[in-house]
Amino acid sequence: MALFVQLALNTLQAGSVYVLFALGLTLIFGVMGVVNFAHGQFFALGALLTSVLVPALHDSLGGSVAIAFVLSSVISIIVVLALAAAAYQFGFRRYLRDMVGSFILSVGMLLFFEGLFLWIFGGVPRVVPNIAPGELRILGAAIELQRLIVCAVAVAIGIMLYLMLGYTRFGRAVRATAEDAGAATLQGVRHKRTLLYGFMVGSFLAAVSGCLTAPLAVITPSVGNDYLIKGFVTIIIGGLGSIPGAIIGGFAIALLESVVGYYLDGTMATIGMFCVVAVLLLFRPRGMLGHVQH
Amino acid sequence: MYSIDRKFVALNVVLLVGAIAFLSVSESTYVTQLIVWSAINAVLAAGMRFVLLIGETNMACGAIYGFAAYLTAIGVTNGFDAVPLVVTIAALGGGVLGLLFGWVTLRVKGPYFMLIGFAFTEVIRLAYTRIDYVGGNSGMVGIYAPISLDRWMPAICVAVCYLLVIGFFAAEKSSFGSLMHAVRNNDKVVETLGVSALRVKLVCFVIAAVAVGAAGSIHAYSYHVISPGDFSFLIPVYALAYAKVGGERHVVGPVIGAIFLTVISQLVQGSGALQYVLFGGVIIVSMIGVRGGLIDIAKWVRCRYRIGGARLRVLKDPASGELG
Numbered sequence: 304m305a306l307f308v309q310l311a312l313n314t315l316q317a318g319s320v321y322v323l324f325a326l327g328l329t330l331i332f333g334v335m336g337v338v339n340f341a342h343g344q345f346f347a348l349g350a351l352l353t354s355v356l357v358p359a360l361h362d363s364l365g366g367s368v369a370i371a372f373v374l375s376s377v378i379s380i381i382v383v384l385a386l387a388a389a390a391y392q393f394g395f396r397r398y399l400r401d402m403v404g405s406f407i408l409s410v411g412m413l414l415f416f417e418g419l420f421l422w423i424f425g426g427v428p429r430v431v432p433n434i435a436p437g438e439l440r441i442l443g444a445a446i447e448l449q450r451l452i453v454c455a456v457a458v459a460i461g462i463m464l465y466l467m468l469g470y471t472r473f474g475r476a477v478r479a480t481a482e483d484a485g486a487a488t489l490q491g492v493r494h495k496r497t498l499l500y501g502f503m504v505g506s507f508l509a510a511v512s513g514c515l516t517a518p519l520a521v522i523t524p525s526v527g528n529d530y531l532i533k534g535f536v537t538i539i540i541g542g543l544g545s546i547p548g549a550i551i552g553g554f555a556i557a558l559l560e561s562v563v564g565y566y567l568d569g570t571m572a573t574i575g576m577f578c579v580v581a582v583l584l585l586f587r588p589r590g591m592l593g594h595v596q597h
Numbered sequence: 598m599y600s601i602d603r604k605f606v607a608l609n610v611v612l613l614v615g616a617i618a619f620l621s622v623s624e625s626t627y628v629t630q631l632i633v634w635s636a637i638n639a640v641l642a643a644g645m646r647f648v649l650l651i652g653e654t655n656m657a658c659g660a661i662y663g664f665a666a667y668l669t670a671i672g673v674t675n676g677f678d679a680v681p682l683v684v685t686i687a688a689l690g691g692g693v694l695g696l697l698f699g700w701v702t703l704r705v706k707g708p709y710f711m712l713i714g715f716a717f718t719e720v721i722r723l724a725y726t727r728i729d730y731v732g733g734n735s736g737m738v739g740i741y742a743p744i745s746l747d748r749w750m751p752a753i754c755v756a757v758c759y760l761l762v763i764g765f766f767a768a769e770k771s772s773f774g775s776l777m778h779a780v781r782n783n784d785k786v787v788e789t790l791g792v793s794a795l796r797v798k799l800v801c802f803v804i805a806a807v808a809v810g811a812a813g814s815i816h817a818y819s820y821h822v823i824s825p826g827d828f829s830f831l832i833p834v835y836a837l838a839y840a841k842v843g844g845e846r847h848v849v850g851p852v853i854g855a856i857f858l859t860v861i862s863q864l865v866q867g868s869g870a871l872q873y874v875l876f877g878g879v880i881i882v883s884m885i886g887v888r889g890g891l892i893d894i895a896k897w898v899r900c901r902y903r904i905g906g907a908r909l910r911v912l913k914d915p916a917s918g919e920l921g
Binding site for chain 2 (some may be wrong): 332338340393394397402403406410411412413414415416417418419421462474507531535536539570573574577578580581584585589590
């Protein structure tokens with residue numbers, strides 16, 4: 304019993320971060336028709352800045368690590384959003400709905416940013432101090448308190464995004480643009496502004512998931528690439544452009560990783576992940592909940 | 598039906614013979630290696646463009662390329678010395694893998710096909726790390742051609758790559774090439790004419806897979822050492838970059854892109870993190886600055902030279918909207 308609860312907790316914790324990351328990817332694809340390989344670099348920048356700033360702020364300001372973590376996260380997210388705005392304005396804006404062109408541009412950005420981060424931050428792996436020491440025991444299974452907090456924050460942000468897309472004017476504009484950009488414009492949706500905001504929200508999710516990952520993993524400039532591959536697998540499973548699909552896909556990937564990783568190893572978990580995708584696409588060519596076609 | 602242009606044939610024969618002659622007498626190992634790497638990358642890029650003609654992005658070419666390289670390594674390390682036979686078998690092996698993959702996955706299209714190819718490349722790479730027979734994570738070493746062929750190998754490799762690119766051009770200009778364009782424009786219309794769009798896509802994919810397989814085999818002979826890390830998703834990503842940076846409009850575009858980016862990557866080799874910055878920067882600048890690729894710059898310069906300072910006359914193809 305304890306084992307199953309432990310696996311479920313691991314799934315929940317890893318899945319919540321995967322979901323946030325994949326939500327950003329799928330939102331950008333849904334709105335702009337762009338397969339954004341630079342998404343992993345926005346994630347990496349969020350994680351790297353947090354890992355650098357937390358010890359620095361903790362040493363200079365004093366107080367608890369948690370406060371330093373919150374401050375660092377805010378600064379990191381602002382920097383990532385500035386970078387994302389520049390990437391959109393000078394790059395992606397020219398390749399809207401051009402899947403291959405935007406893909407190559409994003410690959411160029413991936414290499415450029417990865418090199419830049421390696422140059423600035425160095426290749427040394429970084430570890431963030433524990434933001435909430437202690438652990439909780441649930442039905443015999445143990446989970447670190449900081450993992451539980453990260454999971455709760457990720458779930459809260461996910462719910463806020465869901466509500467925003469479902470019930471606000473901006474959310475309706477984003478969904479209308481994803482469904483049919485031309486018709487949305489005829490209905491008074493400001494197309495270019497919606498695309499920019501959609502891209503910024505997607506990049507915000509990458510930055511937040513990077514910040515939340517920082518205390519839980521060893522951070523290097525290439526950390527974004529692992530998440531990028533998992534993020535793509537997640538949105539293929541869920542269906543490109545589908546928000547509920549990204550949530551289902553994220554938790555499915557985390558479950559597979561936890562179970563196969565426990566009984567076999569990490570490599571087999573990754574191979575299993577790709578096999579699941581291949582089989583799924585045979586029966587559901589647009590993923591589980593995919594409906595957007597470009 | 599495509600009629601053979603004598604000038605075109607003569608130009609290519611001269612270029613091919615010139616390249617073979619240069620590589621046969623060249624004393625600089627580095628230059629010959631650079632030419633061979635450029636030629637291999639040119640085949641990868643031309644193969645990527647060939648599949649783009651049916652409107653799909655072939656991210657599985659990394660898996661096919663690696664599979665053929667491993668077949669070559671297995672053959673050579675088990676004592677098979679006949680280079681043409683090994684390259685042919687590896688190319689056919691790549692074609693068979695392409696056939697199996699394409700038969701299953703070409704039913705989906707667009708971003709799904711692209712991303713499943715990306716996943717396939719990664720899963721095949723991970724599979725090598727688990728197989729001890731092919732050296733696991735360490736890979737395989739000692740992939741050498743017979744000593745008697747050693748001096749001629751660069752010339753043979755470049756000649757094979759050259760012929761493969763010419764083969765792509767000939768296939769594109771054939772009636773099958775017209776079918777590929779038709780499938781790209783609207784596969785439903787093609788179906789109504791009694792032609793199976795899936796079959797056209799599959800044949801196109803397998804042709805590209807055979808050529809990419811041959812390039813993979815040449816890669817193994819050229820580098821002498823292979824490991825799973827050599828065949829990551831970056832292979833198709835770079836191939837796409839060569840095709841885009843060079844220009845997709847003509848088969849020469851990917852070749853120019855491959856040569857340009859291969860030389861750039863060698864120039865910045867060893868500069869650590871800056872290598873990524875410069876390589877990524879070149880791709881970004883090329884994509885933002887020259888949307889039609891380098892081939893459009895060449896065309897622009899040629900037009901300007903012909904007109905001799907008069908106002909540049911830009912021809913526009915009304916069907917595709919591309920510069921003509």
